[in-house]
């Protein structure tokens with residue numbers, strides 16, 4: 001992930017597919033999702049666009065030395081930003097082009113810069129996939145309950 005952009009491609013390592021709040025703490029996730037969206041004031045936390053369809057998104061950081069996937073925060077995002085974040089899934093649905101355009105618009109960057117960010121996210125993904133197993137740290141979830 002490239003830290004200089006406010007909207008980033010976020011690829012979860014393959015070993016982490018089921019490591020999300022929804023599956024780890026399904027009851028709490030409903031409350032977290034509701035609280036995060038309620039506190040957002042109807043605006044996307046990334047692009048600032050007003051949206052009646054905000055979605056809660058978990059952001060993770062990866063401690064590659066200790067193979068820990070740690071919850072960083074949970075934010076309310078609009079469907080367009082969420083489609084960029086989950087670019088892999090979005091591409092499979094055939095919507096890659098719209099997601100790429102939204103990335104460039106929100107971040108004010110060129111096509112080449114967007115492609116470079118995508119390449120960097122892919123490189124992170126491949127490197128993290130080399131670790132067979134990640135442990136999960138969701139301590140931060142308590143902040144949203």
Ligand SMILES: [Zn+2]
Pocket residue numbers: 044045046047048049077078079080081082
């Ligand atoms: Zn947005």
